[in-house]
Amino acid sequence: MSGAVNSVSDGHHLYLTDVIDEAVGGQARRRVILLLGSILGLQAADTGAVGALAAPLERSFHIGNAEVGLLVTVTTLIGCVATLPFGNLADRHSRTQLLQVVVGLWAVATLASALSVDYTMLLVTRLALGGVVAAAGPALASLFGDLIPSDERSRLWGYVLTGELIGAGLGILAAGILSAPLGWRWAMGLLGMPAAVLAWAIRKWLPEPARGGQAHLRVGDEEILTADQVDEAGGGPTQTAASAGADEPSEIERQAVASGMQPEPELILTDELDLSLWQATRYVLRIRTNVALIIASGLGYFFLAGLETFAELYFRERYDVGQGVATMLFLVVAVGAVFGVVVSGRVTDGLIARGRTSARVIVGAVAYIATTVWFIPGVLSRTLVLSLPLFFLAAFSVGAANPPVDAARLDIVPSRLWGRAEAVRTALRQVLQGVAPLLFGLVSQAFGGGRAGLSTGVDTSALKGSATAAHGLELAFVVLAAPMLFGGAVLWLCRSAYIREVLAAHRSDQLSRGGR
Numbered sequence: 001m002s003g004a005v006n007s008v009s010d011g012h013h014l015y016l017t018d019v020i021d022e023a024v025g026g027q028a029r030r031r032v033i034l035l036l037g038s039i040l041g042l043q044a045a046d047t048g049a050v051g052a053l054a055a056p057l058e059r060s061f062h063i064g065n066a067e068v069g070l071l072v073t074v075t076t077l078i079g080c081v082a083t084l085p086f087g088n089l090a091d092r093h094s095r096t097q098l099l100q101v102v103v104g105l106w107a108v109a110t111l112a113s114a115l116s117v118d119y120t121m122l123l124v125t126r127l128a129l130g131g132v133v134a135a136a137g138p139a140l141a142s143l144f145g146d147l148i149p150s151d152e153r154s155r156l157w158g159y160v161l162t163g164e165l166i167g168a169g170l171g172i173l174a175a176g177i178l179s180a181p182l183g184w185r186w187a188m189g190l191l192g193m194p195a196a197v198l199a200w201a202i203r204k205w206l207p208e209p210a211r212g213g214q215a216h217l218r219v220g221d222e223e224i225l226t227a228d229q230v231d232e233a234g235g236g237p238t239q240t241a242a243s244a245g246a247d248e249p250s251e252i253e254r255q256a257v258a259s260g261m262q263p264e265p266e267l268i269l270t271d272e273l274d275l276s277l278w279q280a281t282r283y284v285l286r287i288r289t290n291v292a293l294i295i296a297s298g299l300g301y302f303f304l305a306g307l308e309t310f311a312e313l314y315f316r317e318r319y320d321v322g323q324g325v326a327t328m329l330f331l332v333v334a335v336g337a338v339f340g341v342v343v344s345g346r347v348t349d350g351l352i353a354r355g356r357t358s359a360r361v362i363v364g365a366v367a368y369i370a371t372t373v374w375f376i377p378g379v380l381s382r383t384l385v386l387s388l389p390l391f392f393l394a395a396f397s398v399g400a401a402n403p404p405v406d407a408a409r410l411d412i413v414p415s416r417l418w419g420r421a422e423a424v425r426t427a428l429r430q431v432l433q434g435v436a437p438l439l440f441g442l443v444s445q446a447f448g449g450g451r452a453g454l455s456t457g458v459d460t461s462a463l464k465g466s467a468t469a470a471h472g473l474e475l476a477f478v479v480l481a482a483p484m485l486f487g488g489a490v491l492w493l494c495r496s497a498y499i500r501e502v503l504a505a506h507r508s509d510q511l512s513r514g515g516r
Helices: 002-024 027-052 054-061 065-092 095-114 119-133 136-147 150-182 184-189 192-205 227-233 237-247 251-258 277-284 288-319 323-353 359-380 384-411 415-446 466-481 483-492 495-512
Strands: none
Touching: 002 027, 002 150, 027 054, 027 065, 027 095, 027 119, 027 136, 027 150, 027 184, 027 192, 027 288, 054 065, 054 119, 054 184, 054 288, 065 095, 065 119, 065 136, 065 277, 065 288, 065 415, 095 119, 095 136, 095 184, 095 192, 136 150, 136 384, 136 415, 150 184, 150 251, 150 288, 150 323, 150 384, 251 323, 251 495, 277 415, 288 323, 288 359, 288 384, 288 415, 288 466, 288 483, 288 495, 323 359, 323 384, 359 384, 359 466, 359 483, 359 495, 384 415, 384 495, 415 466, 415 495, 466 483
């Protein structure tokens, strides 16, 4: 009987593995996507947990929404400062070793947060956590670019981002479920356990790949090529395939050249490794589309950070439900974001294959604009039956923006600058993302005793409790979602510049490898 159970279990495991391998293109890709997605998931789980624990934290330390928002803000802003030197490290040293150390320290910092005896200590541990997570973004983006060919980056990045969204959902769910019977300390502390396991998994299954496209994982590959393996292969078939993959133009580049477009001459580089951090920063900020991506994605993450921190509290106060119901409502909305990242990645790469070379910036722009279009009516509606589908569509749209936008940021920067470029993008984006929870909290508190309800016209100044709190969060969500329209518009205007910048990045890579 035991043997039969094991056989069924093994068969089920193999079946699921085969399905995943078929979806992503092989065993090596599966490992990369799962590990990189888990790293993003850890960070999202941490942010989501703070939001889910907002009510018990406020009771425990006698604080308000602004102080809860500050906990997320300090983590993000410290990471904003620390990410620049880590981006430089990611371009010059082993990215996988950097991630091993970062994720291990992540576990320690999370445990320290759970042991805080007062709000000041909790705030200090969050400062330390922000410094620890700063290295993850640049190293992760650089690894993804070196492992995944350009033509598939939107689709496969969607799978990686699914890990981020699942992590946020699990963080909220775990914190919401565990905080009631065990208290917020256990709920927060237990989040450190997956980080320790992940640090071990990175060491075991993610070797440092060769740079410059020589380690691109083709469909069916089982192993990741390291720089030593590429050197040892010499002129053999493995090296020949790798070199061909490194120099082969992407579908975007082939279509652009066929249409007669030329690379942006001022952006062609031959000395990427010799650039200082300051020179690299100046260079990536000269790339017009990169600046637009920073603005648009920054506003998107600004909105998402505030939403993750206060959405559950909003559901509790607006619809007068308990912690468990509020958590489930938030997770229903979060499913929309998961669908968004999976669907948009496939759609975007499909559009590129059919000749829409600017699809990545176009899909991103439309998605950002659609987020506001769906979200604001959802907030203004007082009926859950109407609001929930609108929130689902808004989550779908904000999720749909990320795969094409994140793939585009790699297209327009020479590969040897990916770590530094991502550090600059992350630093500037995190300024917006970092202030979001604090600003959401301040706006909600400022308007919590507002003179009139948005859609009823009823004076709420004398009301207390959930109605007033919900009114403040309602105003905060409406006011702070509107700037995403601007982000979408800025991205839309870069459709033509994006193609010329893609060609310049590819030409820079060819010259840095000694090509003509």
